[in-house]
Amino acid sequence: MLRSRSQVRILWTLLAAAVGLVFILPAAWMFLGAFRPGNAVIDAVTPLSWNTFWPDVWTLDNFVQMLGPLDFGRALINSLIVVVVSVIVGVAVSALAAYGFSVVEFRGREIVFGLVVVGFLIPFESIAVPLAQIFNDAGLNNTYIGLILPGIGSGLAIFYLRQHFLGIPASIREAALIDGAGEFSILRRMYLPLSTPALANAALIIFLSQWMAYLWPLLIAPDPALQVAPIALSKTFTLQTSNFGQNFAGALMISLIPAIIMFVLQMFSKQSIAEAADK
Structure with missing residues (x-):
């Protein structure tokens, strides 16, 4: 046996x-x-x-060519600028929205939250072209703001954080209100410290959506000086020529950065959970 x-x-x-x-x-x-x-x-x-x-x-010639003549290094820097700003602003916006949808009572809350859910269920590709036209009319094409704005309003991050906030006992907020704390103070001093792993996951959601974005940067930032890493990677292929070595080198560099960040966030989440359990 x-x-x-x-x-x-x-x-x-x-x-x-x-x-x-x-x-x-x-x-x-x-x-x-x-x-x-x-x-x-x-x-x-x-x-x-x-x-x-x-x-x-x-x-190492593939990496030399990608970082040299093909200016892939600048594209990586552009991508990092876009995702860092998107994550910082996006997590702040998502946390505020999630707090409002989870604990603050106001008329039409469920309807508005339903629209947020429907919004992230709609494929971005279906609205990318008319949205790009709106951005062009507003003079936001070929700007970092144009690249960043669509990424900070992540409906999926809001939904995820709201579900987490709903799991925090309401008595914590009620006790803080009795002591005279305001809503923003409650969010900053109580809800956010209790939600470190959830905030890390929300940051990862926003990061990955912006880091791997292709269609939106192609539409809104055709200027070579503002091209992001996926756009630069696509230039290793043309109608007449292709270089798989350079393509693999670029794909490796694009993949390593989110892999490292995911590893760091995972370790950070585990440490936060362990510290919360000790407390």
Whole structure:
């Protein structure tokens, strides 16, 4: 009986390892392909062998070209400016809205919140073109403000924070009101300190939506000086030429930044939860 259970456990472990390998291989292929010269990454696909994944020639030329002539470094900086401002302002706006929708009673609250929910259920692509026209008419094209504004009103972040705020006992707010605290003071001193992991997740929602945005920057900021990382990455392909090595190098750089941030936020969330449990 014990041997049978041990064999089943081993089989499940092997199955989990095989499934994990399936997910890891594409990422490993992209990572190693970024160090291959030119289109060697595609030339090595057939016949399938170790050389398909492991380069026989290593080079940093793809990164040099991306950060040099293709000005990918400036695009990364533009993306970082957009996402940092979007996250800071977006989390503040989302927290204020979520607090209002969760604990403050006002007429039509559920209707307004329903509109917020419907708003984030509508694909952004369906409203991007008319929204871009509005921004153009307002003179916000080719500006950081034009790139940032649509990202700070995240309905999904508001919804997520509202659900978290609803789980905080109402007696905390009632006691603070009796002591003479205002709504903003209650939010800042009580709700936000109790919601650190939720705020980190809301920040991640806003970050990822802005970091990976492609259609909106393409419409609102055609100026090369304001191009963001996904737009710069797309320029490694044209109708006549393509360079998979440069494309993989750019994709690697774009992927590493959110991966590092997600790791940091995850560690921060775990630490916050542990500290809250100790208290």
